[in-house]
Amino acid sequence: MSNLRDNIGMFMEYLSIEKNCSPLTIEHYEKDIMHFAAFMKQQAISDFAAVSYVLVRHYLVVLHESSYSRNTVARKISSLRSFFKFLNREGMLSHNPFAMASLPKKGRQLPHFLYEEEMKQLFSVCRLDDPLGQRNQAILELLYGTGIRVAECCSILIKDIDFFVESVLIKGKGRKERFVPLGSFALSAITRYIEGGRNELAKKSEKRFDSLFLNYRGEPLSARSVRNILNSIIEQSSLNVHISPHVLRHTFATHMLNEGADLRAVQELLGHAHLSSTQVYTHVTKDHLKKIYNNAHPRA
Template identity: 70%
Template sequence: MDLNDRYLKMFIEYLQIEKNSSHHTTENYEKAILHFKSFMKQQAIEGFAAVSYLLVRHYLTWLHEQSYSRRTVAKKISSLRSFYRFLNREKIVEHNPFALASLPKKGQSIPHFIYEEELAELFHVSDLSTPLGQRNQAILELLYGTGIRVSECCQIQLEDLDFYIETVLIKGKGRKERYVPLGSYAIEALSRYIEEGRKELSEKAGQPAKTLFLNYKGGPLTPRGVRTILNRLIEQTTLTVHISPHVLRHTFATHLLNEGADMRAVQELLGHSHLSSTQIYTHVTKDHLKKIYNNTHPRA
């Protein structure tokens, strides 16, 4: 193992042990650093300590020429800045060449969401007389009723549900846990699925899975599987909208704010670390209010 690989290994261990970062986060950091390491090799730069601000500028120009999106470039530079901050702390490098690198401004995209009228049709397509239909309805009600991420949905275990106090324990990003309330529709759909459909699905597996949602073989359902389910559900409707787990998450937040929910409460429900992540939904609600005003006010 050369020195560069050793330093990278030290940084990954720092993320996992000291920062308690998720596997997904550490994997993204590692990919960004390995990508830059490949660029260093092209430029005949051997060690991380030999990287200068001029090389960083050259790297930014190269990323632009390769047509990377602003969001991707920002993530790479942010990862490398953190990496060099760590190297500087460990006295491996004297300075952080990425400290002065300006991140490209991200385009402020407005989250896509679905109107209540469109959702109504979606909630009536599952065949509730079948195990898979019961499972699909439970997934739909849970994703829209809680706003949780698809990865969080697939990690839920039976023991995480508490129908008595009507909550579910969610294990979010950075291994942070939060309790999210369950609505009456989600409780009804989940109860039916657990008592009937899930029992039938679990019998197909040699060893019953602990996770709440199972695939048709009785094994744990994956995020990709959930996306496939939603695509099939939308195909059974007359709707032309795009739907995904994240769209349901956006819809959850937008509908709450449209009805006057406190932004701090929505932040807590979504599991956002920073309020700025939640504030993007105010753009949607402002558009919603403007549309109502234009359609209803005599002098609009």
């Protein structure tokens, strides 16, 4: 099993250093590969080089017989295909047994988003006379106002914000960088936090950090902490909805398109490599338009 862990460790290092994947992405890869490694152990196979296409087919059957969704199965197979491709490239395998494995067709789910009235309730929760409240308000305004990913939010440094041109430098997936405009509300919340709350939080630590967002100990905020902050905001509000950084990303894109924004402009703002990733939001806007039509047209 130690040899398996060495192989997995090398791949995790490759994802982190060469591919610049986010910690959450790396965590998902590791869980998927470790799940297959446990399956190999059940089959008395102790080396990735001994994995055959027949074993892969058996594993697919096990996955389909389990309660996993099609999307989860597709992700697991995709993770393992990438992992075995890496081992093959590094000369540790002579073949990729997952190369021929077909991915199940993913179920298309419309992204969950919040309505403008719901967002207004969230913005009224944070205490603006408190350092943590100022920070949380700045996070909420930034995530909704830019549509950036949670990992991108946590990696922002103070120097990445250009107050003169009102934009922020975002370091996205695969080391790709993009400038995203900052709206007046986000800019105001960030300014309040930097000039007030952040200074108070920074005093909690003997070290000095350049990260924009700090935790209560004065250290850089983690993605997990941002999710906990959003859950806390929901609990304090009267809303009975699920919220996550990605829901705010969905909300940003949906509201932009509902107000007539160009699809390619939204693609660039979101940092999507492919337009197809952005097009899922057009289904939401079509439903929105249909609802308006049915409610407003006398012969709908």
